[in-house]
Amino acid sequence: MQDQRIGVAGSLESCDALVMVILSGESRGMTLEIDSPSLASFGEEMKNTVMEIMETLGIPHAVIKVQDRGALDCTLRARTEAAAKRALAVPVGEKVSE
Amino acid sequence: MNRRRLRRTSLYIPGTNPGMLANAEVYGADSVILDLEDGVPVSEKDAARILVRNALQHIPYRRAEVTVRVNALSTPFGRDDFREIIPLAPDAVRLPKCESADDVREADAMMTDLELKNGIEPGTVGIIAITESARGGRNLSEIAAASPRLIALNYGAEDYTADIGAVRTKEGRELDDIRAKVIVAARIAGVQALDSVFGDVNDLDGLYAEALRVRLLGFDGKSVIHPRQIPVVHRAFTPSDQEVGFARRVMAAFREASSRGAGVIALDGRMIDAPVVARAEKILALAEAAGCLPGER
Numbered sequence: 001m002q003d004q005r006i007g008v009a010g011s012l013e014s015c016d017a018l019v020m021v022i023l024s025g026e027s028r029g030m031t032l033e034i035d036s037p038s039l040a041s042f043g044e045e046m047k048n049t050v051m052e053i054m055e056t057l058g059i060p061h062a063v064i065k066v067q068d069r070g071a072l073d074c075t076l077r078a079r080t081e082a083a084a085k086r087a088l089a090v091p092v093g094e095k096v097s098e
Numbered sequence: 099m100n101r102r103r104l105r106r107t108s109l110y111i112p113g114t115n116p117g118m119l120a121n122a123e124v125y126g127a128d129s130v131i132l133d134l135e136d137g138v139p140v141s142e143k144d145a146a147r148i149l150v151r152n153a154l155q156h157i158p159y160r161r162a163e164v165t166v167r168v169n170a171l172s173t174p175f176g177r178d179d180f181r182e183i184i185p186l187a188p189d190a191v192r193l194p195k196c197e198s199a200d201d202v203r204e205a206d207a208m209m210t211d212l213e214l215k216n217g218i219e220p221g222t223v224g225i226i227a228i229t230e231s232a233r234g235g236r237n238l239s240e241i242a243a244a245s246p247r248l249i250a251l252n253y254g255a256e257d258y259t260a261d262i263g264a265v266r267t268k269e270g271r272e273l274d275d276i277r278a279k280v281i282v283a284a285r286i287a288g289v290q291a292l293d294s295v296f297g298d299v300n301d302l303d304g305l306y307a308e309a310l311r312v313r314l315l316g317f318d319g320k321s322v323i324h325p326r327q328i329p330v331v332h333r334a335f336t337p338s339d340q341e342v343g344f345a346r347r348v349m350a351a352f353r354e355a356s357s358r359g360a361g362v363i364a365l366d367g368r369m370i371d372a373p374v375v376a377r378a379e380k381i382l383a384l385a386e387a388a389g390c391l392p393g394e395r
Contacts, residue, residue, distance in 0.1 A: 009145045010145070013115075014117060015116050015117030016116050016117070071116060072156075072157075074152040074153060074155065074156035074157065075116040075120075075152070077152050078116075078148045078149040078151070078153075081152075082144060082148045082149070085148075
């Protein structure tokens with residue numbers, strides 16, 4: 001099993017988003033999956049927001065999954081930052097199984 | 099920092115709820131409390147702090163006073179709360195579990211340091227101290243005078259009564275002592291006195307009776323935990339037509355006597371002295387702020 005550090009933040013309540021950030025230690029760049037009712041209208045903005053937060057936190061490689069339930073941009077920012085910081089806080093080498 | 103602004107209601111908004119944070123002002127409370135303390139489980143302290151910081155950064159709060167209830171500095175979360183929240187310069191922080199003047203001074207020093215580091219005028223962010231223990235109750239006068247940032251005193255009814263060993267009742271007589279202490283300490287220090295929450299959100303008649311009682315005791319406002327409580331408390335904190343009418347007549351008699359250079363004023367055969375005039379001014383200010391004083395003063 002690959003060593004993974006996983007952080008999750010947010011919820012599936014209305015106006016919120018559930019964000020999962022997976023840091024595997026592999027240099028595979030960013031993989032971003034967004035599930036949102038506003039994907040057609042705001043998908044690009046949401047992607048830019050998530051990428052901006054990851055860049056600010058100095059994370060070049062991660063798998064990120066966003067389940068959006070109508071979150072404002074500031075909520076998506078907060079949930080992404082919280083999930084990423086939680087993943088970063090997991091000690092390297094700690095086995096995490098799903 | 100507006101020390102004397104209207105604070106009839108202070109609405110708690112859980113720092114975990116993005117929908118309520120976005121709509122915090124919509125409910126019409128005079129002040130909102132973005133809560134990082136008891137409304138947030140320990141496992142969500144980090145995420146709530148980030149969410150509230152983002153709300154302060156990006157949501158254009160304009161009407162209500164915006165305050166943040168941080169965790170006490172004696173907890174593992176308090177310092178991080180201050181570090182993330184003070185740079186956004188909310189109107190005030192609500193400082194829970196305030197037991198002594200040192201608690202206020204410690205918060206004040208940390209806030210000054212953070213304000214300076216972030217290019218904010220020192221003293222911009224106010225403090226509303228919340229007392230929740232017997233020790234805090236005993237030290238209210240020194241707490242109220244501990245910092246020029248202090249704009250109001252508040253107390254936590256549940257924690258306080260648990261600490262003194264009292265039983266919570268609907269009548270609330272177990273709170274008589276702390277309410278008296280809060281009002282006296284607030285008046286000596288020249289700050290506002292804010293009452294604690296009424297827990298039963300379905301009993302609006304009970305809420306009205308309690309809110310009216312504490313206004314008559316001298317409180318300036320009351321914390322609320324549900325938007326439906328807001329109009330009820332506002333009604334209780336709005337002077338009656340009778341009170342406004344009497345206050346207007348007092349002020350008219352006072353102005354008329356002053357213009358004549360008369361030292362003694364009588365109205366309806368009753369002597370009107372300085373405290374009566376001061377009370378009339380307060381009633382009219384409250385009525386005007388509540389929007390029920392059309393036309394004249």
